[in-house]
Amino acid sequence: MKSKIVNIVGGILVLLGITSCNSYLEKESFDIITPEQVWKDPKLINGVMVNLYDGLQLEDFNYWYRDSWRLMNPSTLSDEAQGSFQKDPMFDNANATYTYEDALFEQKFADRYKLIRNCNDFIAQAEKATSLSDADKSMLLAEARFLRAMHYFTLVKRYGGVPLIDAPQTYDPANLESLMLPRSKEVEIYDFIIKECQEAAAILPVTRDAAAKYRANRGTALALCSRAALYAGSIARYGKVELDGLVGIPSSEANRFFQASYDASSAIIGLKVYSLYNKKADNKTQNYYEIFIKGNGDNGEFIFQKQYNVAGGKGHDWDKRNAPFSYRAGGWGCGVAPTMEMVEEYEYTDGTQGTLKLTDASGKPLRFNNPYDLFAGKDPRLFATIYLPGSPCKGSIMEWRRGVIESDTKRYVATSQPDGGNKVEINGVVYSTSGKDGGADAGDASKTGFYQKKFWDETLTDMNMGKSETPWPVFRLGEIYLNLAEAAMELGKTADALDAVNIIRNRAGIAPLTAITMDKIRHERKVELAFEGHRFWDMKRWRIAHLDVQQGGLNGFSGSALYPWYDIRDGKYIFEKGTNTPKQKRIFLEKNYYGKINANDMNSNPKLVQNPGYTN
Template structure:
């Protein structure tokens, strides 16, 4: 989605300043424009639409809980990864515990309803726009309804039922009560999202021209329908109804929502408008990697994407914040560190379980190079994670825990790589770490891994705001998996198996001969890793509160992989690092919903707080 900044201040003045990002907005400067002028000029009307897109919360590269340096995003808050820096609140002090925050990833009503109000204003005034044809109005109306539904989805997955406001509210100091709308039931919000996205899909075109290719089309709306309905079905099946339905969905609604998700996913797949990216079938790892690189968003698989443009002041910081230690070019970097649990989720290409082969007959397996331990793993691992020995630019990732001198003598790394990790043995000086890490101290990865997916090895300007890799809001791979999950929930295992095997075939891994829900969820975890799904999936499946050994987040810290260099025979052996310098996590059942912000509660006494939280 190409975006440009065009601020809409309620129904009032518009300040327009076009940038190079807006392919579909004529580029010229404007003075202050009045609403009356806007609705007489199709160019200005489309400028308002650009602003509506720009205010969507797409949870992209720049989406962090509070400050970005805290490294709390949807990956590090799930079991996919840790944050590397030793920073508060959950990535320091390994002797402490971290209880998931009441307001984690909150979307304050005072913020989100401002953008919903803008949608409502646009919809209500669109009919009076004499400068537009009926077909143009119909298209803009469908777009604005899709955007509004997306806003409600970002809220319902956090809070459950929220106030459903579909008409512009008018401020009347003598009747403030009219503005204090109570919460609707969670099922009603999901019903609204489904209805709006389905009806928007009917009026949106199947394809867009070059001037509007990043705006919503029919299948973008159906993608929202598929995802939202799948969430609703899961909550109905695995959740609990509380507060008379303000949170939770009756179990009797599960099949209906799963069928809606299945139908929307099927329509997207059968449309033929999108294909699973497979331009390098002979190099599956590179093929999968390429799909997520800069300039490759128009790859045939992305249904809806967020584009970035550095020249227009709309770049992002992902590469700077996440570069492996020795590739940082002057600080920051190291950000999201995948866990060993995530690495071992990737199977071997023959379909066997993905636990790394570290021991044999009770003795450590000795490898010539650290990278050898990953031989024959799922190609998607090599495309998604930098491991010890992974090629990167013109060198390799080096992460080493220390050296072995004898059975009873080891020297571990004690500081970050630039801290002088050396030891002299028999007159020879050895490094006890790699150039990209090995110790529990400092900013480098503590797990032995860095996130590769989305990282641009060709980037030469390693400063903030210089990245242009697009963010995949919706891509076809998700909808094969949505279809598979919905099909399994509807007892249609044969179609679920077919859909999952389409994903595995593209990935270059052995096809399954049978299917169950565990295998569907496993495939989703691998295929969509680091794309912002896992945290929300764990919540909607109601597994996050389980013990880590049961697949939940309680007691989860994240395990590391420790390569040791045995200087006696120049081989490498590995250990599992269970005592990471990270806090032990506690996810409580109340954390399936987010606490409503106190300012929002104070401004509307008709709101009821979510279960487990006090006002």
């Protein structure tokens, strides 16, 4: 794809070669253009729309808190995973604790409201544009309203109520106070998002032509409605109201929001445009893996996605940053390390609990010819989502070993990352105490025994930064079925909830449920949507993050490991659970359900009120 640039002066944005639809971005080159000219040319108006898409905050492959090397993203900050890199401030020093930070994943008002202002300006200008047909104008306005709703959702899930600005503001240096609006109530922001999505969905087309297939359509607007309304319902049911409603939603509003989510999810399914990917129904592991691979974004399941293009300078770094140690090709890699707790969330295909069977009834360690055999019979989604000890990978296997057993009283443990030695000679034979992909508590390799497989491109040969093109699913049908299940359960529609969950389980290749509970729905959501950026926000909206780890929360969580040991006496493996990984235990405070509003934002608008538990 050729990236073309449009410079628009006078407050109009710069058109970037963003990573949505290839053909959509194939715009002609232009010289400097004035705002007056822009609104006389539908082609230029569409160019401005491209900028509006580019401003979306998508929690995708490039979304890290602070610097990317810290490995702090919504997966490693939930109970799905930990970061591997040993020098990361959050993940080193096992004797310390990590308190979730005040500004975690913040979106500064000064940044986000610039983009909201751009949407407002676009809407105001497009409404007056005489160069647009009524149909085109209506479509563009609906599209801009959806994008504006996305910006507000980015804010409300972090801060609760925020200033609601839905029209251009006039800058008057003699009256700056007119630009300073107070925060609206959290319920008002969610109501605004839902109303915008519902009205945009009524206008946007069910499908787009090839040139615009990655732009918002009816399903996209309904998907945001489904998700946002579900969040609002959960906050109403499980949260508390503070600051006179600036944060929190009255419990009396819960069912209204759950109904809106249920209706939006049902409407998406009723469109009959999307379907759960099932082209490899005879190989459930491969089928699930293929949903998330390069070149498969148009798989029928993705409702809204972010595409990447290396030739256009818009690749991403996921593969380089997350390759298992021996596959990283000269540094970096290892990134996100799923925990043993996450691995055990995956049930066995007969529907029994997913706890790994490490010992027999007497407590004696079970012995395996191949470490991969330990996981036999597990949910196929596990093998497609996580690299396990012994997992096939690019023509070899992922090899993670804690150490070597010589006798009942003599063991040799890995002491460095795989390229640091880890050799022991026993009776004239040299053994590796680690595998080629890790085993020690030191260095960059995974400390848990696992690596993330979902989204990792096994066909990629150029393991440098910016060479990945796997698409990111912003909304997909799998989530919508789970949104529907959760909203239905909250509304007492248990039969609908059970049906929706079993549709997901059937595609996965796991036994259907015969009865449904909220815990089972949340479990299915954790497994089906693993590493897609949902779990961290789900724990927050359910208000469980501040609970102790034994109660399903994040307090005291650091993540356990699985330790395979190779016994040279019979060439078999035994396993132990490692509960003392070299990672900090976490402290999530109740105030962390909402972020701290940036001090510069607070100082620039005296009408803002800071969130509970914080001071400027």
